[in-house]
Amino acid sequence: MEIISAVAILGFLGLVFGIGLAFASKKFSVHLDPKLEQVQHLLPGGNCGACGNPGCFGFAESLLKGSNNVDDCRVCSEEIKEKIAGILGVSVGKQAKKIALLHCGGGVKARDKYIYDGVHDCVSANMVLGGQKACVFACLGFATCVKACPFGAISISADGLPVVDKDKCRSCGKCVSACPKKLFSLVESSHSVYVGCSSHDTGKNVRAVCSAGCIACRLCEKACKFDAIHVVDNLAVIDYNKCTSCGECVKVCPNKTLKTR
Amino acid sequence: MNLHEFLSIFISAVFIYNVILSRFLGLCPFVAISKETKPAFAMSAAVTFVITASSAVTWFIYRFLLLPFNLAYLRTLSFVLVIAALVQLIEMIIRKVSPALYRAFGIYLTLITTNCAVLGAAVLNIDMFFVKGKPVVGSFYYSLFQGVCMGLGYTLAMLIMSGIRERLEFCKVPRALHNFPIAFIIASVLSLSFMGFNGFKF
Numbered sequence: 001m002e003i004i005s006a007v008a009i010l011g012f013l014g015l016v017f018g019i020g021l022a023f024a025s026k027k028f029s030v031h032l033d034p035k036l037e038q039v040q041h042l043l044p045g046g047n048c049g050a051c052g053n054p055g056c057f058g059f060a061e062s063l064l065k066g067s068n069n070v071d072d073c074r075v076c077s078e079e080i081k082e083k084i085a086g087i088l089g090v091s092v093g094k095q096a097k098k099i100a101l102l103h104c105g106g107g108v109k110a111r112d113k114y115i116y117d118g119v120h121d122c123v124s125a126n127m128v129l130g131g132q133k134a135c136v137f138a139c140l141g142f143a144t145c146v147k148a149c150p151f152g153a154i155s156i157s158a159d160g161l162p163v164v165d166k167d168k169c170r171s172c173g174k175c176v177s178a179c180p181k182k183l184f185s186l187v188e189s190s191h192s193v194y195v196g197c198s199s200h201d202t203g204k205n206v207r208a209v210c211s212a213g214c215i216a217c218r219l220c221e222k223a224c225k226f227d228a229i230h231v232v233d234n235l236a237v238i239d240y241n242k243c244t245s246c247g248e249c250v251k252v253c254p255n256k257t258l259k260t261r
Numbered sequence: 262m263n264l265h266e267f268l269s270i271f272i273s274a275v276f277i278y279n280v281i282l283s284r285f286l287g288l289c290p291f292v293a294i295s296k297e298t299k300p301a302f303a304m305s306a307a308v309t310f311v312i313t314a315s316s317a318v319t320w321f322i323y324r325f326l327l328l329p330f331n332l333a334y335l336r337t338l339s340f341v342l343v344i345a346a347l348v349q350l351i352e353m354i355i356r357k358v359s360p361a362l363y364r365a366f367g368i369y370l371t372l373i374t375t376n377c378a379v380l381g382a383a384v385l386n387i388d389m390f391f392v393k394g395k396p397v398v399g400s401f402y403y404s405l406f407q408g409v410c411m412g413l414g415y416t417l418a419m420l421i422m423s424g425i426r427e428r429l430e431f432c433k434v435p436r437a438l439h440n441f442p443i444a445f446i447i448a449s450v451l452s453l454s455f456m457g458f459n460g461f462k463f
Contacts, residue, residue, distance in 0.1 A: 002331070005330050005331075006332055006335060009326060009327075009330055009332055009339075010335065010339060010342070013322075013339060013343070017342065017343070017346035021346060021349055021350060021353075024350050024353050024354070025353060028356065028357040030356050030357055057364070119431045
């Protein structure tokens with residue numbers, strides 16, 4: 001008798017819950033666009049926020065609404081963008097690929113002014129007299145950018161400087177905002193020449209603390225045939241609208257501050 | 262049923278018999294989702310919510326279904342059934358009513374279906390507030406309140422753990438102890454310190 005009541009009660013419970021859930025799933029069903037799931041599946045899922053939306057789900061929603069373009073995602077490969085555009089029935093608006101650049105050549109070449117033995121993080125080190133480097137503009141080398149990069153594109157080289165892996169960089173801009181010295185910028189990958197220094201100190205002061213810094217000698221200005229490089233405030237600045245990446249300035253730069261990638 | 266009872270339930274559920282650090286229930290999310298404060302808090306909020314709701318529902322199931330039919334021995338089985346169905350139902354409702362909350366809870370709500378802390382709370386309520394198959398006076402309110410308090414205890418433990426682990430990110434931890442091993446060590450030290458509350462008598 002007992003076994004029958006046990007089976008009956010549990011069976012009854014199961015039945016009630018089953019019917020209740022079936023009923024509830026009808027009543028509380030949420031209509032989701034099947035495209036949303038497909039698009040979300042194709043998106044990288046890094047939730048980096050470079051598109052201006054809170055994560056990939058938000059981006060998928062705004063794509064469906066039409067308030068974002070497929071190409072606003074800086075992370076997806078071209079192939080995937082084509083696929084998403086196919087699902088949405090729109091065309092991909094092309095944008096040139098950008099890659100993060102480090103504007104510092106210091107590392108082991110830049111002198112230290114004291115020994116920093118605190119929390120192993122650039123932001124923390126920067127709070128102590130602007131970091132341990134004698135040059136206040138220099139990379140501190142505690143790999144805050146490495147931790148910030150969601151795609152593992154940055155690593156610290158033997159020179160003590162972060163190196164960006166061109167293939168892995170998806171130009172999300174996390175490193176740009178993570179660096180306390182603001183040493184990163186996103187530059188289109190077609191431009192190969194860049195300035196590997198951020199110091200606005202005079203040439204004499206730069207020489208005193210670093211062997212790789214810009215000393216504002218203006219040799220690059222004279223070498224440039226396209227009027228694309230100028231020394232502004234003791235630092236060479238390239239105008240990428242005029243630069244043709246010919247490399248003449250790189251040849252004349254005495255400190256090898258100008259680099260090609 | 263008086264204030265003194267509620268106070269003693271609060272203190273014992275949050276501190277003395279903390280669901281994670283003294284009863285050792287719900288340890289998997291305690292270690293797995295405690296790396297950052299935000300997800301840890303979302304998880305604890307979801308757990309608190311589900312424990313409270315399931316405390317109420319399982320009390321009714323036990324009182325009006327299992328006891329009259331002499332089936333008290335089936336409580337674990339039927340509670341699992343009830344909690345699973347309840348979580349599913351709550352998920353559907355939240356998804357419909359508040360998509361923002363649904364996204365905040367994320368996968369945690371579904372994960373809780375099989376969380377032992379929830380089942381443990383339901384079973385403990387029955388153990389504590391039913392004497393010889395009869396509910397004590399105010400049994401339902403005690404159960405509900407204990408559910409809330411166990412959720413609070415869970416939240417407390419999760420926040421302490423995630424706070425410590427966030428600070429650990431900046432420390433030089435020996436390579437062999439990186440990530441989980443050090444989390445287990447912290448958990449044990451935390452648990453030891455919570456054992457200290459056992460000395461209090463109310």
